[in-house]
Amino acid sequence: MARAEQTRIRQNKDWTKGSILGNLWGLSWPMIITQGITTLGPTLDLIWVGRLGAASIAGVGIATMVVQVAGSVRTGLQTGTRALVARSVGAGNEAEANHVAQQYFIVTVAFGLIMAVIGIFLSRQILLLLGLKPDVVDAGAAYLRIQLIGMMTLSFQMMSQSLMQASGDARTPMKISLGASVLHVSLSPLLIFGLWLFPRLGVSGAALANVTAQGIAGVIGLWILYSGRTRLRLTMRNFRFDGKMTWRIVKIGIPVAISWVERTSANLLVMWFVVPFGTFAVAAHSLMDRVENLARMPAMGMGNAAGVLAGQNLGAGQPERAEKTGWLAIGLFTSIMSVISLALLLWPQYIVYLFNNEPELVETAVTFLRIQVIGFMVFGFIIVLMNCLNGVGDTWIPTINTLATVWLIQAPLAFWLPKNTALGVYGVRWAMVIAMVVRASVYAGYFKTGRWKNKKI
Secondary structure, three states, rough: OOOOHHHHHHHOOOOOOHHHHHHHHHHHHHHHHHHHHHHHHHHHHHHHHHHHHHHHHHHHHHHHHHHHHHHHHHHHHHHHHHHHHHHHHHOOOOHHHHHHHHHOOOOOOHHHHHHHHHHHHHHHHHHHOOOOOOHHHHHHHHHHHHHHOOOOHHHHHHHHHHHHHOOOOHHHHHHHHHHHHHHHHHHHHHHHOOOOOOOOHHOOOOOOOHHHHHHHHHHHHHHOOOOOOOOOOOOOOOOOHHHHHHHHHHHHHHHHHHHHHHHHHHHHHHHHHHHHHHHHHHHHHHHHHHHHHHHHHEEEEEEHHHHHHHHHHHHHHOHHHHHHHHHHHHHHHHHHHHHHHHHHHHHHHHHHHOOOOHHHHHHHHHHHHHHHHHHHHHHHHHHHHHHHHHHOOOHHHHHEEEEEEEEEEHHHHHHHHHHHHHOOOHHHHHHHHHHHHHHHHHHHHHHHHHHHHOOOO
């Protein structure tokens, strides 16, 4: 059979039939790779930036957290679109899936323009509010400005990726992300250190390499969607602005956006509690943020796959398959994370040495990492079940759960433990882990009730 025909059959596979475990793995492994290589570029950036000193690590780390807050709105819109497209494909209505994508395209352009304006005029002012030292602000503002201006490129990359995945095609986004990651990793050291024909741009070079790779990936992704080289073929034929459909996307996405804003802004608040302990503590916290992002990638991939399968199965009238998919994804991820966590407990210093070898930074980061292992073990419940609920359109429960655990548990403990116990700055990390354990318990309890199976969108 010709390769093109094999690809077409795989892309048009009905994911609501056959082995649940086989479908979960078949859809999730490309997503895991996609998530992993998407995170690899920024992580390698921090390794290169680490050669510039602790202030640069701290600046880039904090700037990344600000970008994550800004990207929370995009994530909400992306989730709303993913849920509607998955339901439409599961019901066999690809015309409606295309109509949803048309509205999402317009919203994406508007979001990117707003972020660019914020990046141009407010990058430095945002970081000054955190009370950082001048050298940290200088590094962070340079990185943040380029990232916000280039938010449009990331938005288009994420748009094409989520539409393909929601339709059941996980391999094409994987290939695009792999190419973009290779470009990013290749450009980054050249622009940071001024190697070969390139100027030495420092942290700005890391941001520019990231934005350039995202832009090319976004263009390729849209070309594939509009040229029919994936399951969901987009077209702007008969396009009209549909306020009702746009509102459906926004209505589903608002709780997700609020949830991500809560989580990412809480991370900034936690960083604010870390700042008084000095630049090394800030750098160690920033470093742990990147390690945590890498560690959660298997859960993100399985969570995204489980969310797509849950949405398609509900669209096909098969809620029990949707539930089984969620529990299987948790089991698979937790098994993988157990092995990774053991390695992190035994050899944490070697992970930190990849970024920086300054003794004070290493000591702090190693302790942070050992504490965080507890959080790694409950990531599966948090990320997989959050994506399952978002995937079927039940987005308010994740929002409320995040709101309660972040602002009623994590933030108060992050403030109280360093001041009133001997834990010092390590109390901040313990506060984060305690909140994760509670959040995981709430997700598991609610998912078990099955109320989400009756969600109408």
